[in-house]
Amino acid sequence: MPRLVKRALPLLLLILATGLAACGSSSDNGGSSSATADDGAGGHRGGTLTVLTSQDITSLDPGITYQSLDLNVLASTMRTLYTYEPTAPATLVPDLAAGPPQISDGGKTLTVRIRRGVRFAPPVSREVTARDVKYAIERGFNPNVANAYASTYYGDVVGADRASGGAIAGIQTPDDFTLVFRLTRPTASLLAQSTVLPLSAPVPQEYAKPFDAKAPSQYAAHVVSTGPYMVAADSDGKVLGEGYVPGRSLRLVRNPNWSAAGDHRPAYLDGIDFEIGGSGTVYGRQTLAGRGLVLADPPTPALVKKAYQEARDQIFFSPGAGTRYAALNTAIPPFDDANVRKAVAAALDREQMRRVRGGEVIGDIASHFLYPGVQGFEKAGGLEGTGVDFLAHPEGDTALAARYMRAAGYPSGRYTGGETLQIVGLAGAPDSNDAQIFDQTLQDLGFKTSLKLVDSGVMYGRFCGVPRARVHACPNVGWIRDFADPQTVLNLAFNGNFIFPENNPNWPQLNDAAINRAMARGELTVGDAARASAWAEIDRMITATAAAVPWLYDRQPNVFAADVRCVPELWNQGHCDFAYTSLKP
Amino acid sequence: MSVGAPGLLAQEDRYERDFTAGVARSPWQLFSRRLREDRVAMAALATIVLLILVAVLAPLVVKLAGAPGPNVQDRDATDMFGTPLGPNGDHWFGVDPLGRDVFSRTVYGARVSLLVGIVGTGVAVLVGVTVGLIAGYYRGWVDTLLSRFVDVVLSFPVLLLGIGIASACSLGKGCVGGAITPGVRTVILVIALVTWTSIARVVRGQVLSLREREFVVAARALGASNRRVVVREILPNLTAPIIVYSSLLLPQTILLEAALSFLGVGVSPPTASWGWMIADASDNFDTQWWYMVFPGAALLLTVLACNLLGDGLRDALDPRAER
């Protein structure tokens, strides 16, 4: 599910170049897409939107959260230094910042001016200063908060390598409304881009410090907002039990201290109520037939069909929602043999994999790893692919698969070894169906398999992300990015330097020296076109190894009620952005 | 008519027949005659035998019916949105979302249900009888210890215990050092663990009272070893209650396996299991009713037959117990 894929989001915001072309904005890839991306202008004020979600949010703390649904909530309750407007997912706009980022000193210094007049919600209620952003970032290094991407993106800041929640020397506040970052390496433009992540949302130190002193931090239960909406809280600012009942409900109300003057968000809705924990299928039905409802879950194939056929303007297919692929463990037999991997790639019926998720409307068959909207996609071959024979037939090519097996040393064209393959996939349709298709493909090739369908936390935390677990294949993995920069799609996922004993992002454990070298060079390449070429070439190289079998370029469907004017966050899987969405009168 | 237990009058007739014929019949002969005369129980027995045959000969049954195998994914049986087709000429019970034939999977599902049910019941009975025997015969602190242990297990929410163990043991190499591999073995273990206590209690009660009977006391007075007493005197008298309770247990274990599969912690896919099929169907059963109805009906039929047979056995063994 995209949500799981979404956990990789923060890492994928590694971009270097500025001024990225807005490849991912409108549906240039959604030939059969229905509603086009509404930017929300001229919406009707008032009303309460109800969001139905079977999965709970992970955390309300901007320093902790990393999931797609959480980001959806934070986008309308927190103001980060820079952000995206929902339908322009590659254009950086100042939010808390007063103007564009100022890079100097050869890229080693970043200066950001903070807008005046932005105030925290009650009970803090005072004006936001640069020191609040400084504290927000510093607390990311506090083990009680343990932000997942702080060291990755803010790691170049002077003093960050020794940070553990205390002051970081390299973040300076010469005055209340100026923030200066001093870096050890010339990566200031990267840093500027990464401030779209929630970590840069201001946190009032005097209010939050006692909560951050607890292990784990309790700030999430008392979180205070700066955006047009806030989580309903009691007079002390406590949201847990008040506006947020874990597993049951979440209530966003207007932030009385927010002023429309200093913000580009229209904030039409009066409130947003989340109903959490029910059945996704039931929610889907209710959304399609009801009023004022938005479905936060990925819709089932049956719902996609129904909406597509009967209520075309109630479903939006958000393009560029990532690539799905099946990772093959290249470190242990039998997939340490490239011919065997190519046989599997050739045998997999990618059309069927797509069909059980809803068919043509929900995405394009993938043939390499960069996906539509990411720079370098076309240069790597676009939708036709890189030209490798084992991915030439979307419906699978059993004859070719047999030839590769023979090349691998199995004269019958089928596997005759003794290994039983451990396959780990996700429980729950349609992911479980994809896993079973993959499993059956392996069995048809003669492999003996043992398939396990588990929860996503278990799949990543115990199996696919742990090399020690010796899982042979993980068919339900994938990457998504936020920015058009191709490095974010390929680097962590296929670079041999990122194979960790735990939380390993390089699931196939690909460690190809030539590819590693090319990536190291690609990191330092400057200029859009040059980077696109460099990373397209790396994409081709990775595809040629068959370390993973790409099978879908997601076009994430989002379903909402007939009276909802949903403004999709194209940078966040198409979730309706609450600060722009409105209800039709 | 053992569905309602024989009428009082009919029962007296049977007594008359058994005695006035002038021939002394052994308990087993009486038992088998009563059973044979119970039409409903015989029908149930025939059904169960038929189900076992179908399960064992599943590949043959499927081939004779002209249906594809249970794991064959028929691309053409789903439309462009992935919606599966309902019952038709090619697929009598329709297909599931992966295009697999539901008739085939229902037939193969019998394998899992019956295998786990029968073996699981067997293991539970074995454990339960052993514990009950030891507790009832030796009494004293042994009995106290074992009874307290049974208390602890019974205080535990049984289904949740089953879920927990099943989910923990179905990952990686299994548990108990790899002796319990994920799949059928784990489910059998879980079911046995969860159901043995009722038999243990019953057997303990029976042994406690049997122990004081004259023939046991006499045997012990004559110097027979404990083992001899247990095996020669006590066990034979336990056979009837053991059979009765096993037959009561079997339908429960079959239902328990299906429940575990329904919750996703039973036998893992792609092995066909009725409970798993029902769970898989629960998302779309409003439009894909066949996928939910047929496995459920098969489950109902199997459990019903087991219950009827259990009733029949009980009545045949102890016609005065009108339950």
Next chain:
Amino acid sequence: MAAYVLRRVLWGVVLLALVSLLTFVVFYVLPSADPAQLRAGRNADPATLAQIRQNLGLDRPLTAQYWTFLTHLVLHADLGFSYYSGASVGSLLVDRLPATISLTFGAVVIWVLVAVPLGVVAAVRRGTWVDKLTTGGALLGISAPVYWLGLLALYLFADDIGTFPLLPGAGSYVPLTDDPWQWLTSLILPWLVLASTFTAVYARLLRGNMIEVLSEDYVRTARAKGLSERRVVWNHGLRAAVTPLVTLAGLDIGLLLGGAVLTEAVFGIPGIGRLNYEAIVHADYPVIQGTVLLAACFVIVANIAVDVAYAYLDPRVREQ
């Protein structure tokens, strides 16, 4: 009497402690997921993971962890915090309990109201079509899986997808305090489905007991004395036949209060059973421990209540 009650209660407390130990062993020693990784997310480096483990106390020896848990529970009534959502386990339990209680008591009322008359009538009119219908229906009731019945019920009667839209479908439960009418109507199908198995069992049991009791000597005497058949049946017969059922019902209620997982899953009722199941799926150990302890508590209390009632009625029992 008091001594007996005290003994039973003390043993109950010991049982709870043993259950918690057993839970600890089963769910902690055989974990399904690493809570530190759940919390840290996919990109955490080893140092962060180690720190989180330290925060959660996961790096200490198992006995130390268990001891901490026990002391927190006994001294501060603190069941810990969920690994998955961070909410306190106590608050989660309090939040989910009303739904389970609603579901249990409605089902109990239905099954008592249906099973008792059915059992009595079937016993009295043994062999007639009423009897055959009852026993046949009861057999079906105990043979059908409850979740399948639930799905069938939804398929037929749910107002969003049913063939005869009559009652609210899955996921429509609201707390009593929010909307009493919706609360009531949304629970009717779950009540009926959950009660069906129990009704079947109890009707059969009652029927069997009644048949035996009605053939006892003292009943014949009562009849001979000229008491009306109705009095014989309801006053003498039922009173004797129903006692084992009362104890059984007590135990079953205790069991159901721990959460009817399958029914809650099918109808989307946010009760304790589902909370427990989801916690197991997410390897959320504190919540598992909390729900299991709560369920065990109910079962143990029910057992004690039943035992005490028996002891009150039958003094010989107290000597054991």
